[in-house]
Amino acid sequence: MAKQLALPIDDSSNAPTPLDATVLDAEIAALLAIHEPGLKLPPLRVSSRMRRTLGSYSPHRRRIALGAHLLAFGTIDQQRSILLHELAHAMVHHRHPKASAHGREFSEACRQLGIEPFRTVDLPVREWLTNERYGYRCGRCGALSLRKRRVRAVRCECGEKVSPERAGLIALPPGSEPRLLGTVALRR
Numbered sequence: 001m002a003k004q005l006a007l008p009i010d011d012s013s014n015a016p017t018p019l020d021a022t023v024l025d026a027e028i029a030a031l032l033a034i035h036e037p038g039l040k041l042p043p044l045r046v047s048s049r050m051r052r053t054l055g056s057y058s059p060h061r062r063r064i065a066l067g068a069h070l071l072a073f074g075t076i077d078q079q080r081s082i083l084l085h086e087l088a089h090a091m092v093h094h095r096h097p098k099a100s101a102h103g104r105e106f107s108e109a110c111r112q113l114g115i116e117p118f119r120t121v122d123l124p125v126r127e128w129l130t131n132e133r134y135g136y137r138c139g140r141c142g143a144l145s146l147r148k149r150r151v152r153a154v155r156c157e158c159g160e161k162v163s164p165e166r167a168g169l170i171a172l173p174p175g176s177e178p179r180l181l182g183t184v185a186l187r188r
Protein backbone atom coordinates (compact mmCIF):
# COMPACT_ATOMS: atom_id res chain seq x y z
CA MET A 1 0.00 0.00 0.00
CA ALA A 2 1.31 3.42 -0.88
CA LYS A 3 2.23 5.62 2.02
CA GLN A 4 2.51 9.34 1.83
CA LEU A 5 4.20 11.67 4.23
CA ALA A 6 3.54 15.37 3.90
CA LEU A 7 6.81 17.09 4.67
CA PRO A 8 7.02 20.81 3.90
CA ILE A 9 10.07 21.63 1.77
CA ASP A 10 10.89 24.84 3.61
CA ASP A 11 11.43 22.92 6.83
CA SER A 12 14.81 21.30 6.17
CA SER A 13 14.67 19.49 9.51
CA ASN A 14 12.05 17.25 7.90
CA ALA A 15 14.29 16.23 5.00
CA PRO A 16 15.89 12.77 5.31
CA THR A 17 19.36 13.04 6.85
CA PRO A 18 22.23 11.99 4.56
CA LEU A 19 24.49 9.19 5.77
CA ASP A 20 27.83 10.13 7.24
CA ALA A 21 30.77 7.72 7.45
CA THR A 22 33.36 10.11 8.89
CA VAL A 23 33.35 8.36 12.27
CA LEU A 24 34.10 5.04 10.58
CA ASP A 25 36.81 6.63 8.41
CA ALA A 26 38.45 7.99 11.54
CA GLU A 27 38.31 4.55 13.13
CA ILE A 28 40.01 2.98 10.10
CA ALA A 29 42.77 5.60 10.17
CA ALA A 30 43.34 5.02 13.88
CA LEU A 31 43.50 1.22 13.49
CA LEU A 32 45.83 1.40 10.49
CA ALA A 33 48.16 3.73 12.38
CA ILE A 34 48.55 0.99 14.99
CA HIS A 35 48.44 -2.20 12.95
CA GLU A 36 49.49 -1.33 9.41
CA PRO A 37 51.10 2.13 9.24
CA GLY A 38 52.27 1.58 5.65
CA LEU A 39 48.73 1.17 4.36
CA LYS A 40 46.57 4.18 3.53
CA LEU A 41 43.00 3.69 2.39
CA PRO A 42 40.74 6.19 0.62
CA PRO A 43 37.47 7.22 2.31
CA LEU A 44 34.86 4.51 2.62
CA ARG A 45 32.49 4.13 -0.26
CA VAL A 46 28.89 3.97 0.91
CA SER A 47 26.80 2.24 -1.71
CA SER A 48 23.03 2.15 -1.98
CA ARG A 49 23.46 -0.33 -4.84
CA MET A 50 24.85 -3.03 -2.58
CA ARG A 51 21.63 -4.75 -1.70
CA ARG A 52 22.48 -8.14 -0.22
CA THR A 53 26.12 -7.33 0.44
CA LEU A 54 27.01 -5.59 3.67
CA GLY A 55 30.61 -4.79 2.93
CA SER A 56 33.38 -5.46 0.45
CA TYR A 57 37.03 -4.75 -0.16
CA SER A 58 38.28 -4.06 -3.66
CA PRO A 59 42.00 -4.95 -3.91
CA HIS A 60 42.09 -3.22 -7.27
CA ARG A 61 40.93 0.13 -5.91
CA ARG A 62 42.20 -0.56 -2.39
CA ARG A 63 38.86 0.58 -1.13
CA ILE A 64 36.37 -0.62 1.44
CA ALA A 65 32.70 -0.25 0.58
CA LEU A 66 29.78 -0.60 2.98
CA GLY A 67 26.13 -0.99 2.10
CA ALA A 68 24.15 2.18 2.76
CA HIS A 69 21.47 0.11 4.49
CA LEU A 70 24.07 -1.12 7.02
CA LEU A 71 24.80 2.49 7.98
CA ALA A 72 21.14 3.45 8.12
CA PHE A 73 19.73 0.41 9.94
CA GLY A 74 22.65 -1.34 11.61
CA THR A 75 23.76 -0.73 15.17
CA ILE A 76 27.21 0.77 15.62
CA ASP A 77 28.44 -2.67 16.75
CA GLN A 78 27.09 -4.27 13.57
CA GLN A 79 28.70 -1.54 11.45
CA ARG A 80 32.04 -1.97 13.22
CA SER A 81 32.04 -5.74 12.86
CA ILE A 82 31.56 -5.50 9.08
CA LEU A 83 34.01 -2.61 8.79
CA LEU A 84 36.75 -4.45 10.69
CA HIS A 85 36.18 -7.61 8.69
CA GLU A 86 36.79 -5.68 5.46
CA LEU A 87 39.73 -3.87 7.05
CA ALA A 88 41.25 -7.28 7.83
CA HIS A 89 40.90 -8.15 4.13
CA ALA A 90 42.68 -4.89 3.23
CA MET A 91 45.53 -5.64 5.67
CA VAL A 92 45.94 -9.20 4.35
CA HIS A 93 46.01 -7.99 0.76
CA HIS A 94 48.65 -5.41 1.67
CA ARG A 95 50.81 -7.99 3.49
CA HIS A 96 50.23 -11.10 1.39
CA PRO A 97 48.65 -10.27 -1.98
CA LYS A 98 48.37 -13.96 -2.82
CA ALA A 99 46.84 -15.14 0.45
CA SER A 100 43.43 -16.83 0.34
CA ALA A 101 40.44 -14.73 1.35
CA HIS A 102 39.69 -16.22 4.75
CA GLY A 103 42.85 -18.19 5.44
CA ARG A 104 45.51 -18.20 8.13
CA GLU A 105 46.71 -14.65 7.37
CA PHE A 106 43.14 -13.40 7.60
CA SER A 107 42.67 -15.03 11.01
CA GLU A 108 45.86 -13.34 12.19
CA ALA A 109 44.66 -9.90 11.01
CA CYS A 110 41.30 -10.46 12.73
CA ARG A 111 43.06 -11.40 15.94
CA GLN A 112 45.01 -8.13 15.79
CA LEU A 113 41.80 -6.17 15.25
CA GLY A 114 40.06 -8.04 18.06
CA ILE A 115 37.32 -9.63 15.97
CA GLU A 116 36.30 -13.19 15.17
CA PRO A 117 37.46 -14.41 11.74
CA PHE A 118 33.89 -15.08 10.61
CA ARG A 119 33.04 -15.69 6.96
CA THR A 120 29.37 -14.94 7.06
CA VAL A 121 27.27 -12.82 9.35
CA ASP A 122 23.63 -12.98 10.23
CA LEU A 123 22.08 -9.53 10.11
CA PRO A 124 18.39 -8.78 9.43
CA VAL A 125 19.02 -7.40 5.94
CA ARG A 126 15.68 -8.60 4.60
CA GLU A 127 13.89 -6.71 7.35
CA TRP A 128 15.96 -3.60 6.65
CA LEU A 129 15.03 -3.69 2.99
CA THR A 130 11.32 -3.77 3.83
CA ASN A 131 11.85 -0.40 5.52
CA GLU A 132 13.18 1.30 2.43
CA ARG A 133 11.06 3.62 0.30
CA TYR A 134 11.38 5.59 -2.90
CA GLY A 135 10.87 9.29 -2.21
CA TYR A 136 9.32 11.76 -4.67
CA ARG A 137 9.57 15.44 -3.84
CA CYS A 138 6.73 17.57 -5.16
CA GLY A 139 7.97 20.60 -7.09
CA ARG A 140 4.85 22.55 -6.26
CA CYS A 141 4.13 22.05 -2.56
CA GLY A 142 7.35 20.38 -1.43
CA ALA A 143 5.70 17.31 0.08
CA LEU A 144 7.65 14.07 -0.05
CA SER A 145 5.64 11.08 -1.29
CA LEU A 146 7.01 7.67 -0.32
CA ARG A 147 6.44 4.51 -2.35
CA LYS A 148 7.44 0.92 -1.76
CA ARG A 149 8.04 0.35 -5.46
CA ARG A 150 9.91 2.38 -7.98
CA VAL A 151 7.41 4.04 -10.27
CA ARG A 152 7.90 6.68 -12.93
CA ALA A 153 5.45 9.18 -11.54
CA VAL A 154 3.31 9.72 -8.47
CA ARG A 155 0.38 12.02 -7.79
CA CYS A 156 1.10 14.32 -4.88
CA GLU A 157 -1.63 14.97 -2.33
CA CYS A 158 -1.79 18.55 -3.65
CA GLY A 159 -2.79 17.16 -7.05
CA GLU A 160 0.54 17.77 -8.81
CA LYS A 161 1.99 14.99 -10.96
CA VAL A 162 5.53 14.34 -9.77
CA SER A 163 7.84 12.65 -12.29
CA PRO A 164 11.46 13.49 -11.43
CA GLU A 165 14.52 12.06 -13.19
CA ARG A 166 15.67 10.48 -9.97
CA ALA A 167 13.92 9.39 -6.80
CA GLY A 168 15.49 9.39 -3.37
CA LEU A 169 16.10 6.03 -1.72
CA ILE A 170 15.01 6.56 1.84
CA ALA A 171 15.51 4.40 4.91
CA LEU A 172 12.87 4.45 7.62
CA PRO A 173 14.63 2.91 10.61
CA PRO A 174 11.98 2.01 13.24
CA GLY A 175 11.98 4.59 15.99
CA SER A 176 14.56 6.77 14.29
CA GLU A 177 14.74 9.60 11.76
CA PRO A 178 14.50 8.93 7.99
CA ARG A 179 17.87 8.61 6.28
CA LEU A 180 18.74 9.34 2.67
CA LEU A 181 20.60 6.31 1.27
CA GLY A 182 21.13 7.67 -2.23
CA THR A 183 19.18 8.34 -5.36
CA VAL A 184 17.99 6.08 -8.15
CA ALA A 185 17.30 6.90 -11.77
CA LEU A 186 13.71 6.57 -12.97
CA ARG A 187 13.10 5.37 -16.47
CA ARG A 188 11.22 7.97 -18.41
Ligand SMILES: [Zn+2]
Pocket residue numbers: 085089101102119
Ligand atom coordinates in the same frame (compact mmCIF):
# COMPACT_ATOMS: atom_id res chain seq x y z
ZN1 LIG B 1 35.44 -11.86 4.13
Ligand SMILES: [Zn+2]
Pocket residue numbers: 138139140141142143156157158159160
Ligand atom coordinates in the same frame (compact mmCIF):
# COMPACT_ATOMS: atom_id res chain seq x y z
ZN1 LIG C 1 2.46 18.66 -3.92
